[in-house]
Every structure is written in C-alpha cells, then in structure tokens.
Amino acid sequence: MGFTINLTSSQAGEVISRYHLYSVPHTNNYTLFRAKYKGATLTIFKTLTMLIQGSGGREIYNDICEMLSIEKKTEKAANTTDAINLSVIGTDEVGTGDFFGPIVVAAAYVPKMQILPLMRLGVKDSKKINDIQVLEIAPEIMRVVKTSALILNNLKYNYLTTRNNCNMNKIKALLHNNVIYNILPKVSEYDAIIIDAFTTREKYFDYLKGQEIMIKNVELVEKGESKHIAVAAASIVARYLFIKEMEKLSEEVGFDLPKGAGNKVDLAIAKILKEKNEAFFNTIAKMNFKNWEKVKKDSRS
Ligand code: MG
Numbered sequence: 001m002g003f004t005i006n007l008t009s010s011q012a013g014e015v016i017s018r019y020h021l022y023s024v025p026h027t028n029n030y031t032l033f034r035a036k037y038k039g040a041t042l043t044i045f046k047t048l049t050m051l052i053q054g055s056g057g058r059e060i061y062n063d064i065c066e067m068l069s070i071e072k073k074t075e076k077a078a079n080t081t082d083a084i085n086l087s088v089i090g091t092d093e094v095g096t097g098d099f100f101g102p103i104v105v106a107a108a109y110v111p112k113m114q115i116l117p118l119m120r121l122g123v124k125d126s127k128k129i130n131d132i133q134v135l136e137i138a139p140e141i142m143r144v145v146k147t148s149a150l151i152l153n154n155l156k157y158n159y160l161t162t163r164n165n166c167n168m169n170k171i172k173a174l175l176h177n178n179v180i181y182n183i184l185p186k187v188s189e190y191d192a193i194i195i196d197a198f199t200t201r202e203k204y205f206d207y208l209k210g211q212e213i214m215i216k217n218v219e220l221v222e223k224g225e226s227k228h229i230a231v232a233a234a235s236i237v238a239r240y241l242f243i244k245e246m247e248k249l250s251e252e253v254g255f256d257l258p259k260g261a262g263n264k265v266d267l268a269i270a271k272i273l274k275e276k277n278e279a280f281f282n283t284i285a286k287m288n289f290k291n292w293e294k295v296k297k298d299s300r301s
C-alpha cells in the first residue's frame with residue numbers, strides 16, 4: 001500500500017523539519033528526503049511528490065494531511081501511485097487464456113529516468129500493439145532495462161493442475177512471486193512493485209501461503225499495464241517470449257498453432273489428433289481447458 005501527495009516546496013520543508021530526526025540515507029538521485037517512522041517509509045522525490053509506504057503508512061499519511069491542512073483521500077484514491085515519478089518493478093503474464101503454449105510471466109524494472117526512453121520506443125499497453133510490434137520492441141526493452149521471465153511449460157502446467165491441485169490464479173501468484181524474487185538482485189532502488197492485478201491482494205497472499213519466499217511489498221493494480229510503463233514493458237516481454245515458444249511448438253506440429261481457446265483451437269486439436277496421441281498434447285497444451293474434452297467427445301460421436 002502506498003499514499004502519494006504532491007507537495008509545494010514549503011510543504012516539503014514542513015514535512016522534512018517534522019521528520020528529520022528519523023531520516024535515513026538514500027542513494028537514489030531522484031530522492032530528496034527519506035525517513036522511517038513507526039513502520040512507515042516516507043520518501044520525498046525531487047519532483048516534490050511524497051510517497052508513504054509500509055504498515056504504518058495510513059497513520060503517517062493522516063498526520064501529514066492534518067499538519068498541512070490538506071484533504072485526506074480515501075484509501076483507494078490515495079493509493080494510486082504517481083506513475084510518472086516512480087521507479088517501478090512491473091510484472092504481467094501471458095498465455096493463461098490460450099489452450100496451446102506455456103504461461104509466461106515477466107518482470108521489468110523501469111527506473112524513473114528510463115520512462116521517457118521507453119515511451120519513445122513505443123512501449124505502451126500491449127493490448128494496443130500487434131505481434132509484429134511486440135517482436136520489434138521487446139528486444140529493445142530487454143536491452144534498455146532489467147527484465148526477468150519465467151516460462152511454465154505445458155508438462156509442468158498439466159502436472160500442477162492435475163496432481164498438485166493448483167488453479168490458474170494460484171499458478172499466476174506463484175509465478176509472479178518468483179519472477180519478482182528473481183529480478184530483485186538486478187535492481188538498485190525502486191519505489192513500488194506493481195503486479196497487473198488478476199485477483200485481490202488478500203487472495204494473492206492466500207495463494208502464496210506456505211511458500212518459503214514471499215515478496216510482500218507488492219501492489220496489485222487493475223489495468224496496470226495502462227497505468228505503469230514497467231507493467232506494459234513486462235507485458236510486452238512476456239508476449240514476446242510466448243510468441244517465440246508458440247513458434248517452436250508450431251514447428252513441432254507442422255502448422256501455425258492458433259492462440260486463444262476458440263473454434264480455431266478446436267479445429268487444430270482435431271487435426272493434430274489424427275497423427276498424435278494424448279501424451280503429445282500434454283507437452284503442447286493446457287489439458288484442463290474445455291477445448292480438450294469437447295474435441296475428444298466430438299471425435300468419439
Ligand atoms: Mg495481465
């Protein structure tokens with residue numbers, strides 16, 4: 001959870017003089033002041049945006065609003081971190097709605113100074129760009145910023161869903177948690193970790209129960225990829241890797257495998273079934289999708 005307030009310079013001065021006894025060192029060029037107080041971390045950026053994070057954040061936020069005589073926002077409104085002023089680790093996943101192919105989760109770390117270069121590259125909501133653009137932009141993203149990705153192949157997916165009783169959201173949660181863990185050593189300073197929301201924050205941590213490593217300071221933001229360029233970048237990288245994996249699988253079957261879970265997929269299943277058995281499907285498809293049962297039933301009738 002985080003709260004942001006855009007300060008005037010005199011307000012920033014008031015906050016700093018009130019909390020200077022609790023100030024802590026910072027190495028980020030964009031940071032003016034940082035303090036830790038009662039379980040909260042308070043950061044004022046040189047742009048005079050203030051970010052309050054941590055379990056005690058609510059209380060500090062209220063105190064500061066009172067001190068500066070500014071109106072308190074509701075949790076939800078205050079929680080929208082200012083995308084332009086922050087260095088963000090963003091994550092997103094691809095392939096969860098596709099019968100064929102793996103699930104790919106990617107993370108991208110976009111420090112504030114890389115936001116503009118990425119925008120110039122054309123990084124934006126990946127739903128607004130096509131596969132050809134994804135193939136062009138993704139390698140550039142991977143060159144310019146730190147990224148990390150995990151590919152859950154079909155064999156593992158099918159194992160997890162049938163033997164291990166994992167549902168799709170649990171699989172997503174495990175992958176997001178892991179990809180964040182993997183990118184953290186590559187990251188210097190960041191202001192927020194934003195996951196493109198697929199569930200609530202509460203349920204997300206329910207899915208992670210029992211995990212040895214659990215990254216806790218994450219925010220799940222709906223339509224994250226249109227709000228944070230780091231999430232958009234992660235999304236494009238994930239799509240890129242998914243396309244590459246689909247190309248490999250398509251080569252194995254001898255024709256272009258369709259995406260999604262629609263009628264084209266049913267036709268492709270029927271076509272492949274003429275030559276291959278169920279064990280083969282186990283390596284290229286998500287067997288708990290309805291498409292599989294449906295085509296098998298049709299082929300029997
Ligand atoms: Mg998403």
